[in-house]
Structure formats: C-alpha cells, structure tokens
Amino acid sequence: MLTKIQALGQTLGFSQIAVAPLDLSSAEPHLQNWLSQNFHGSMDYMARHGMKRARPAELVPGTLSVLTARMNYLPRDTAEGWQEAEWLRLRNPAEAVVSVYARGRDYHKVLRNRLDTLAQQIDALLADALKPHGFEYRAFTDSAPVLEAELATRSGQGWRGKHSLVLNREAGSMFFLGEIFLNVALPASEPITAHCGECTACIDVCPTRAIIAPGLVDARRCISYLTIEHDGSIDEALRPLMGNHIYGCDDCQLICPWNKFAQASSLPDFDVRSGLVGQDMARLLAWSETEFLRYTEGSPIRRIGHVRWLRNLAVAAGNALRHVDEAAIDRAELRQALQACLSHPSEVVREHVHWALAR
Structure with missing residues (x-):
C-alpha cells in the first residue's frame, strides 16, 4: 500500500513519502526543556498546546498513522556551485539577501494543496477497505503544533543535523516537510542513522551563535527568527551580526557538506520571482x-x-x-x-x- 502512495506522491512533486510512528514520548523532555528556557522567544504558539505537539493522536483524535512528505525547493535552474554563489551574495554589502526558500511561491500553499490532493487520492485508493467507517485526514505544513522534524526523522526522511534541521544523504536539507494525519493504520517506515560525525560547520558558521549545542537552537538569537517571527525592536547587540540578511538565513545550510547533494525542485512554484534576488x-x-x-x-x-x-x-x-x-x-x-x-x-x-x- 505504501508503495502505491509513494508513487502518487512522486507525481505530485514530493521527493519522499514515509510513515512515522505515533509514539513521540521520548521527544517530550527535549521539547519541555527548550520551552522552559524560553528558547522559543515570542513564538507563544510553540507552548500554547503543551505536549500535544508530541502526541499526534491527542492533537487529531482518531489518528492511527502519520504520513510524512518531503519536497525539494531549490529553483529548477539551480546550477552546480550554487552554495558559493549564495556566499558571494552575502559578501556583497549592497545586496539585500532573502533566504532561498522564500524566493518563490509561498510553500505553505504549494505543499498544503498537494497534500490535500494526495489525501484525496489515498481516499480513492482505500475506498473499499475503509467501508463503512470512511476516510478522515488532516494535512499540515508548518501550520500547526506538529513536531515535523521529529516525525520526519522517525519515518526515515533523514536525521537531525546539529543545526536541528533534517538532513538527507541524497538531498541535504533544502526541502520542505509536510504531514498527513490519517485514521488508517499503516506500518511505520524505518528510521536512518545520523551522518554528521564530528563536523561542527553549522555551529561554527552561525553569525549570532544561535546554535548553542548540537541540536539545540536558541531562536531568540537566530536570524531567521529575528527577521521573520520577531516583532518589534531587534537587540542592538545582534544587529551588526545580521549582515545583509533581510528575510531568513541559510548560513548553516550553505556550509553543510551534505548540501552538495541538494536537489532542485521539479515544480515551477519555487522558481525565483523577479525583484527578490540581486536587489x-x-x-x-x-x-x-x-x-x-x-x-x-x-x-x-x-x-x-x-x-x-x-x-x-x-x-x-x-x-x-x-x-x-x-x-x-x-x-x-x-x-x-x-x-x-x-x-x-x-x-x-x-x-x-x-x-x-x-x-
């Protein structure tokens, strides 16, 4: 069954579809510790739902399994050596730099629409098997209290890098994640082992030292948080460290050796929009x-x-x-x-x- 779902996902532009286990209880202490130290800054929604983030069946009652989806987002015309090209932008003080993922169409809309389409196709695929109970689902992409990276790693989409992002051996970290909570029980996919070794490149390159330990990020110091999530005045001590980033920051991904394997998207949605690059x-x-x-x-x-x-x-x-x-x-x-x-x-x-x- 999963093979058929994966084939459907591929036609919709997803790079990988997998199934995550529902028991995320071992992730709760880390989440609680992160919240208790206020590393989420002003993102109150991170704490609003308590441990429901780590309990899929509580967040969406009736959930029996979670499909995880990965979608590459580098523009279709991305050339070899794209990382060095991005470093050159960051070294040009006159250029205002927007994070790579935000140069095209809003990923929330792209993924959500395609996740909904995939869910409808799964409904048709399972129609007879689900009678008389029917098919129920909820699709998410960075839009609800869901531990996306945790679900992704536990389903074999990759491993957590020291920058806390998900890394994949064939795709680096330049991809979006999405989930479909299902009232259908599917066997969980196998997780994979981590492959960061002794490398600390992402920790060392962070301009504001936001990665305070492997896998632990203080969002209050992260340039992505400061330019996007944070409202109001930015700490004067951090401003000089932000360089020419005006929306998001890719430094920890640009330096990562695994991103030499990052894949371009097959979709036109993530092509660069006029006026957002080189300005x-x-x-x-x-x-x-x-x-x-x-x-x-x-x-x-x-x-x-x-x-x-x-x-x-x-x-x-x-x-x-x-x-x-x-x-x-x-x-x-x-x-x-x-x-x-x-x-x-x-x-x-x-x-x-x-x-x-x-x-």
Whole structure:
C-alpha cells in the first residue's frame, strides 16, 4: 500500500513519502526543556498546546498513522556551485539577501494543496477497505503544533543535523516537510542513522551563535527568527551580526557538506520571482506598503508586513554603511533611502533607521 502512495506522491512533486510512528514520548523532555528556557522567544504558539505537539493522536483524535512528505525547493535552474554563489551574495554589502526558500511561491500553499490532493487520492485508493467507517485526514505544513522534524526523522526522511534541521544523504536539507494525519493504520517506515560525525560547520558558521549545542537552537538569537517571527525592536547587540540578511538565513545550510547533494525542485512554484534576488537595499527601502504587497503577493515574505520589512532593511543598510569597502556601495544613495524613512509612522522603523544612519 505504501508503495502505491509513494508513487502518487512522486507525481505530485514530493521527493519522499514515509510513515512515522505515533509514539513521540521520548521527544517530550527535549521539547519541555527548550520551552522552559524560553528558547522559543515570542513564538507563544510553540507552548500554547503543551505536549500535544508530541502526541499526534491527542492533537487529531482518531489518528492511527502519520504520513510524512518531503519536497525539494531549490529553483529548477539551480546550477552546480550554487552554495558559493549564495556566499558571494552575502559578501556583497549592497545586496539585500532573502533566504532561498522564500524566493518563490509561498510553500505553505504549494505543499498544503498537494497534500490535500494526495489525501484525496489515498481516499480513492482505500475506498473499499475503509467501508463503512470512511476516510478522515488532516494535512499540515508548518501550520500547526506538529513536531515535523521529529516525525520526519522517525519515518526515515533523514536525521537531525546539529543545526536541528533534517538532513538527507541524497538531498541535504533544502526541502520542505509536510504531514498527513490519517485514521488508517499503516506500518511505520524505518528510521536512518545520523551522518554528521564530528563536523561542527553549522555551529561554527552561525553569525549570532544561535546554535548553542548540537541540536539545540536558541531562536531568540537566530536570524531567521529575528527577521521573520520577531516583532518589534531587534537587540542592538545582534544587529551588526545580521549582515545583509533581510528575510531568513541559510548560513548553516550553505556550509553543510551534505548540501552538495541538494536537489532542485521539479515544480515551477519555487522558481525565483523577479525583484527578490540581486536587489540593492536602497531600491527595496523605497517600496511603499502598496508596492510591498504587490511584489510579495503569493510569497511567504508578505506575512511579515511592511514594517518588519523596513526594519530588516534598515539593519542591513546600517551594516552596509559600516562596510570598509568604500566602492562596494553607493553610500549617498543608501543614506538618502534611509532618510526617506525617518518620517515613517512606525516607531520601530524610525528607531532602526536612526541606528543605521548612526553607523
């Protein structure tokens, strides 16, 4: 049965389909410890459902098994040496860098639609076997209190790297995860062993030292958290460490040796959108809220809103102005773009712009 489901998943663009066991009780102490140390920062939703995150059958009553799905997201035209190309972007102080996964269509929509389609196909496949009880399911992708990485690793999608992300020997970590909770009992897939060895590249490269121990991330220091999840003012001590990241951060993935095996997506959804790559900060700072909403329509970036967008750009611009290479940026243009934001109605934007200009 799983072989047939996997074949269906492949036609929908999924890289791998597997089945996770329901008993995640051994993951609860780590989750509780992480929450008790407030490593989740302002992400209150992480604690809101307590240990339900580790108890699929409590989260969705009637669940008998969980299908896990993996989908590659590198753009279709990704060339060999893409990691070095990304490092060059991060070394260019004038360029505003958006995380690779966010340069195309919003993955929440892509995965959710395809997970729903897969579930409907499974329903048709199992129709006779399920009579008279019927088929019930719920699909998730980064959208509910689900321990996605834990379910993925326990179902053999990969292992947890020291950066806490899931790693796969054939695909690195450049993929999205999704789940389908089913009221159908399927045998669990076999997990695989970890292959990080003594490597600490991801820990060593983190600009803000957010990976405080193998597999333990303090989100409050993570650039992805600071630019996306965190609302309000960013700690001044962390701002200089954020470089030119304006939405997310891929550093721990770019340095990972396993990502030389990362695979391009087969879907056009994750192709790079015009205006999100290779852009200088001055141009993006000049976007009005209307322009921001237009250019980010259907993108995951839209959810942070225009205020956080300008805040992030102000930090990146401040770091650029401090850059020692005078020829690398047009300082006058960047200062002018920042000064135009000094009258912004948001106190958060104004504060970060003042900080940037003072650099």
